[in-house]
Amino acid sequence: MSAGKADVRLDKVCKTFGTVTAVNKVTLDIERGTIFSLLGPSGCGKTTTLRLIAGFEQPSAGAVYIGGQRVTAIAPYRRDFSMVFQSYALFPHLNVAENVAFGLRMRGVPRDQRSVAVSEALELVKLGALADRYPRQLSGGQQQRVALARAIAIKPAVLLLDEPLGALDKMLREEMQVELRDLQQRLRITTVFVTHDQEEALTLSDRVAVMRNGVIEQVGAPREIYDRPLNEFVAGFLGASNFLDGSVVSHDDGIALVETVAGRVHVRVAKDSAAIGTRVRLAVRPERMRMNRPDGEGLSARVRDIVYRGSVTHYYMDSAGGPLISYRQDASVEDWSVGDDVRCTWNVDGGVLVAPEPA
Amino acid sequence: MKGRWAWALLTPPLAVALILFVGPLLYLVYVSLHAASPSELYGNALTLRNYTALLGDSFYLTIIQRTLATATAILALCLFIGYPVAYFVARLPLRRRMIVLLMLLFPLMVSNVVRAYGWVAILGRRGVINTGLRDLGLIDVPLDLLYSTNAVVVGLMTILLPYMVISIANALSGLDPRYEEAAQALGAGPIRTFLHVTLPLSTPGVASGMLLVFLLTLSAYVTITLLGGPRSKLLVSMIYDSVVAFQWPRAAAIAFILLAIALAVTGVILAVLRPARVQGTGR
Numbered sequence: 001m002s003a004g005k006a007d008v009r010l011d012k013v014c015k016t017f018g019t020v021t022a023v024n025k026v027t028l029d030i031e032r033g034t035i036f037s038l039l040g041p042s043g044c045g046k047t048t049t050l051r052l053i054a055g056f057e058q059p060s061a062g063a064v065y066i067g068g069q070r071v072t073a074i075a076p077y078r079r080d081f082s083m084v085f086q087s088y089a090l091f092p093h094l095n096v097a098e099n100v101a102f103g104l105r106m107r108g109v110p111r112d113q114r115s116v117a118v119s120e121a122l123e124l125v126k127l128g129a130l131a132d133r134y135p136r137q138l139s140g141g142q143q144q145r146v147a148l149a150r151a152i153a154i155k156p157a158v159l160l161l162d163e164p165l166g167a168l169d170k171m172l173r174e175e176m177q178v179e180l181r182d183l184q185q186r187l188r189i190t191t192v193f194v195t196h197d198q199e200e201a202l203t204l205s206d207r208v209a210v211m212r213n214g215v216i217e218q219v220g221a222p223r224e225i226y227d228r229p230l231n232e233f234v235a236g237f238l239g240a241s242n243f244l245d246g247s248v249v250s251h252d253d254g255i256a257l258v259e260t261v262a263g264r265v266h267v268r269v270a271k272d273s274a275a276i277g278t279r280v281r282l283a284v285r286p287e288r289m290r291m292n293r294p295d296g297e298g299l300s301a302r303v304r305d306i307v308y309r310g311s312v313t314h315y316y317m318d319s320a321g322g323p324l325i326s327y328r329q330d331a332s333v334e335d336w337s338v339g340d341d342v343r344c345t346w347n348v349d350g351g352v353l354v355a356p357e358p359a
Numbered sequence: 360m361k362g363r364w365a366w367a368l369l370t371p372p373l374a375v376a377l378i379l380f381v382g383p384l385l386y387l388v389y390v391s392l393h394a395a396s397p398s399e400l401y402g403n404a405l406t407l408r409n410y411t412a413l414l415g416d417s418f419y420l421t422i423i424q425r426t427l428a429t430a431t432a433i434l435a436l437c438l439f440i441g442y443p444v445a446y447f448v449a450r451l452p453l454r455r456r457m458i459v460l461l462m463l464l465f466p467l468m469v470s471n472v473v474r475a476y477g478w479v480a481i482l483g484r485r486g487v488i489n490t491g492l493r494d495l496g497l498i499d500v501p502l503d504l505l506y507s508t509n510a511v512v513v514g515l516m517t518i519l520l521p522y523m524v525i526s527i528a529n530a531l532s533g534l535d536p537r538y539e540e541a542a543q544a545l546g547a548g549p550i551r552t553f554l555h556v557t558l559p560l561s562t563p564g565v566a567s568g569m570l571l572v573f574l575l576t577l578s579a580y581v582t583i584t585l586l587g588g589p590r591s592k593l594l595v596s597m598i599y600d601s602v603v604a605f606q607w608p609r610a611a612a613i614a615f616i617l618l619a620i621a622l623a624v625t626g627v628i629l630a631v632l633r634p635a636r637v638q639g640t641g642r
Contacts, residue, residue, distance in 0.1 A: 056540055076543040077552075083544040089537035092635045093559045103545030134636070154545060276586070 006065070007032040007190040008053055008158055013062035015048055015214075022048040023216040025062070030207075033188040035181070037201040040211035041237070044195045049211070050160050052136070053192060055079050067157050077106075081158040082151040084167050088143050090135040096122070096146050097131040103154035111301075121153035124183060141172045148180070152187060159184075159191045165200065177203050198238045202226060210234045226285075231355040242289060242319070244282040244321045248274045255348060258282060262299040262319040267351045274353060283355040288350030289326040291315060291342045298345035299324070303338050317342065329331040391611035401608045409612035419597070419613075426593040427620070429508055429515075430576040436516045437572045438565070441523035445564070448524065449531035450460070456532060463521040471518060475585035477507060478514045482586075506588030514586040520576055523568035530564020563634040570625055577621055594620075 006029040015023040021160035023045045030036040051057040052064055053077035063072045082103060082116050090099050097118050104114045122128045125145035135143055146162060151159055164180075165173045174283050181204050184191050195201050201208050202222040209219045210233075229235035232243065246260035256274045260282070267282060274280060277342045292298060301319035316335065317324040324344055336342065393401035393408055413419045448459050466474070481487045482504040489501040504510060538560060542552040557577050580595050587593070592600075601610035 054540075056542060056543075062515065075548075076540070077546050077548050081544065083541070085541060086450045087537055089535065089541040090539065091541070091556060091560075093562075102542070102547075104552060106542075106555075107544040150545070160544075 006030060007067055008036075008192060009065035010049070010052070011063045011065070013049070013052055013059045013064060015045075015057055016060045017054060020337055021214050023052065023059075024213075026214075028216070028219070029193060030190060031060050032190050033083075035184055035191040035193055035204055035205035037193045037199060037205040037208045038197060039195055039201040039208050039237075042196055045214035046196075046211050046212040047162055048329070050083075050162055050192060050194045051159050053070055053158070054081060054160055061249055065074055081155055081160055082156040083160040084144075084147045084151050085165040086163040088135075088147040088167075090143055090146055090150070091136050095134050096127065096138070099135070100144055100150045100153050102150060103332065105152060116283045118154055121149040124152065124187075125149045125179075132337070140168055141176065144168060144176060148183070152189065155187075155189075157190060159189045161191065161193045161194070162217075166195075166197075168201070173200070180204060200216055202238070210237060212237075214303065228352055229283060229354055232281060232283065232357045235352070235354050239323060242282075242284045242286065242324050243354075244284070246278060246280060246282060246321075248276050248278050251276055256280075256355055258353075260299065260321045261300065262321040263297075265299060265345070265351065266348045267353060268348050269353055282350040283354045284346055286314070286325040286327040287312075287329075288346045290323050290345050291317075291326055291328070291336060291347055294341040294343055296343045296345070298343035301342055303340045303342060304334050306338060317344070319344070333337060368432055387611045387614065390608050391615055393608045395606050395608050397605065409609050410616075413609070413612055413616060422592060422597060423616070423620070424595060425508065425591070426617075429511055429593060430573055430624075432512045432515050433519060433576050434569060434573055436512070437520050437523040438569065440516075440563070441568065442500070442527055445524045445527035445531060448528040453510045456528070457506065460525060460528065463524055466518070467521060471579075471581045472585070475514060475582045478510065478586055482510055482513075485630075505586065506590055508587065510586040511583050511591055511593075514582045515576055515579055518582065519572045522571040522575065526568030526571060527561060527564040530561045530567075534560055560637050562632045562637060566628055566632045566634040569628050569632075573624055573628070574621055577617060583603075 008028070008030040010026050010028040013023060013026045014021065015025075018190070026045075026049055028049075029247050033279075038049055040046045047054055048057060052059055053066070055064075055071065055074065059072060063070055065071065066079055068079065091102065094102065094304065097115075100118045100121050102116050104117055109117065115247035115355075118131070119128060122131060125148050127145050127149065129143060130138065130142065130146075136144065141239065144167070161180075165176050168176060177200060184204075193201070193204060202225075205222055207219060208222055208225050210217045210225060213235055218225055218234045225234065226238050229241075231236065235241040244260045244262070246258040246265075248256050249259045249264070250257045251269075251274060254268055254270070256269045258265055258280060265282070294300065299321065301324050302316050303315055304323075305316040307314040307316070312327045312329050313325040314330060317326065390401050392405055392407065394404045394406050394408065396402035430492060448456055448463075479486065483489070484501040484503075484505070486505070488504060489498070492498045493501070534557070538556050539552050542556040547555060578595065580599070583591070583593050583596060587596070594613060598610045598613045598617070601607075601613060
C-alpha cells in the first residue's frame with residue numbers, strides 16, 4: 001500500500017459504539033508537514049477520528065496508516081505520534097522538565113541528551129524559566145505550552161491536538177493560534193487538529209475537513225471551504241451566510257442567472273451543474289453582500305436594523321425571500337438608515353449554490 | 360461579619376474537642392507522670408519511671424517490636440493483595456463497581472467478635488483445618504495455628520483489607536483516563552504507564568488506605584485477644600492488662616507510646632508517599 005505524500009491516511013474508517021455510529025466511512029489523506037483540521041459541532045465524530053489515529057479507539061471497519069505503515073492493529077504506544085489533550089493531562093507529580101522529558105525517557109534517550117532536548121522544547125514554547133515548577137503552579141496558558149513542549153520533545157511524525165486551545169480565554173487563544181502556527185511551520189510536523197471553532201480552523205489549517213454526524217461533509221483549503229461550501233451545513237457552520245431559494249433561468253459559460261422572489265442575481269457555477277429550471281439554494285457571505293440604491297439591479301430589501309460593531313457595521317434587512325445581513329466596513333460612506341429601500345448585489349464569485357438541507 | 364459567623368459555627372465543635380479530647384489527653388499525660396497508687400488513680404510522686412521502665416524492659420521492648428512487626432505484616436499483605444483488587448474494581452463500569460464495593464463492605468457489618476470466633480473455628484486445635492488434615496491422614500498431632508502472631512495477622516488482615524481496597528479503588532477510579540493515554544502517546548507501554556503514571560497518581564488512595572489499616576491495627580483489641588491468646592500480646596493488650604492490675608499511670612504511659620508510634624509511622628507514610636504532590640489536577 002503506497003501512501004504517497006500522505007503521512008496520515010484513513011481508509012473508509014468506521015467506528016460504532018453500541019448502536020451509535022460515531023465515525024462513518026471516513027477517508028482522509030493528510031499530507032506530510034501540513035496542519036489538518038477536523039472541524040465540526042460537538043458529537044460530530046471529530047475527536048473519535050483523532051482517537052482512531054492515535055489508537056485509543058479501534059476502528060470497527062477500515063484501516064489507519066501513519067507514515068505509510070498500516071497501524072490499525074498496532075498499540076498506541078508503538079505508533080509514532082504524540083498528542084495534546086484538551087485537559088492537557090500534564091502529570092501532576094512531575095515538574096515541567098520531567099513532564100517534557102517523559103517521552104524521551106520512555107524512548108530510552110540517555111540523560112544528557114534528554115536534558116538538551118527538554119531545554120530545546122521549552123525554549124520553543126518560551127517556558128525555559130519554569131522548568132522546575134509543577135503543573136499546579138502554572139497558569140492555563142503555561143500548562144498549554146508545557147503540554148505542547150512535551151508533545152514535540154519526542155519529535156513525533158504526527159502531532160495530534162484535541163481542542164488544545166479550548167480551555168483558554170479568547171485573547172490567549174488567538175495568541176496561541178499564531179504561536180502554534182509558527183511552531184508547526186518551523187518544525188514541519190504533520191499536525192491533526194480537532195476543533196469546533198471555525199475561526200481557529202481557518203486560521204491554523206492548510207486543509208480543513210468539516211464533519212457532521214460521523215461523516216465528512218467537505219475537505220479543502222480554508223478559503224475553498226469558506227468561499228465554495230458544498231452544502232448548506234458547511235456554509236452555515238463556517239460563519240454566517242445569507243440563504244435564498246430560487247431557480248436557474250439561464251446559464252451562460254459558468255455564470256447562472258438565478259431568479260428569486262426578491263429579484264434576479266448572477267452566480268458563478270460549475271459548467272455542467274445547475275441546468276435551467278433547477279431549484280437551487282444560494283449562499284452569500286454577509287461581507288460580500290453589497291447594498292445599492294433601490295433603482296439598480298439585485299435583490300430588493302428594506303433595512304430593518306443597523307448594529308454598529310466598531311470595525312464593521314451589521315445591516316439587517318428584510319426581503320421577499322427572507323432576512324438578509326450585510327457586513328460593511330465602510331459604513332460612513334453609504335450611510336443607510338433604518339427603513340431605507342435598497343438593492344443587494346454581490347460580485348459574481350461572492351455567491352455560491354449549495355445543496356439544501358434535506359427537509 | 361463573615362468571620363463572626365465562622366466563629367459562631369466553629370465554637371461548639373471546638374469546645375467539644377477541647378473538653379472531651381484535648382483536656383483528657385493532657386490529663387492522661389499528667390497521670391502517666393506519676394507513680395501508681397493502690398487506692399487512687401495515681402500516686403503523689405511525680406516520676407518518669409513509667410516510661411523509663413517500659414522502654415528499658417526487654418519484655419515491653421519485645422511487645423513494641425512485635426506490635427510493629429505485626430502491623431507491618433498486615434500493612435504489606437493488605438497493600439499487595441488490595442492494590443490489584445482495587446485496580447480491577449476501579450476499571451469496572453460504575454454500576455458494577457458500586458455493587459462490588461458494597462460486597463466488600465458486607466464483612467464489616469459482622470461484629471469483629473463473631474469473625475474472630477469464626478477464625479477460632481477454622482484455626483483451632485479441633486478446627487476445620489486441623490480436622491481436615493487429620494482426616495486426610497496428613498497429620499497426627501493438631502497444628503498450633505491459633506494463638507499465634509500469624510493468626511492475628513491473618514485475622515486482622517481480612518478485617519482491614521476492605522479499607523485498603525476501597526481507598527485505592529476510589530483514588531484509581533477518580534483518575535482521569537487521559538493521564539494514561541498521555542503516557543501511551545509518549546511511548547510508555549502498559550507496565551511503564553502503570554509504574555510511572557498510574558501508581559504515583561494513586562498515592563493519595565494508597566496513603567489513606569495504609570493509614571487506616573495501620574491505625575486500626577494499632578487499636579484493634581478483640582481480634583488480637585481472641586486469636587493471639589496470651590503468647591502473642593500487643594501493646595493494646597498491655598494497656599488492658601495494666602488497667603486490670605490498677606496500674607493506671609503505666610497504662611497511660613503505654614497509651615502514649617502507642618500514640619507516638621502511630622504519629623511516627625503516619626509521618627513516615629506521608630513523607631515517603633507524599634500524596635499531596637498529586638492533589639493538583641494538572642490542569
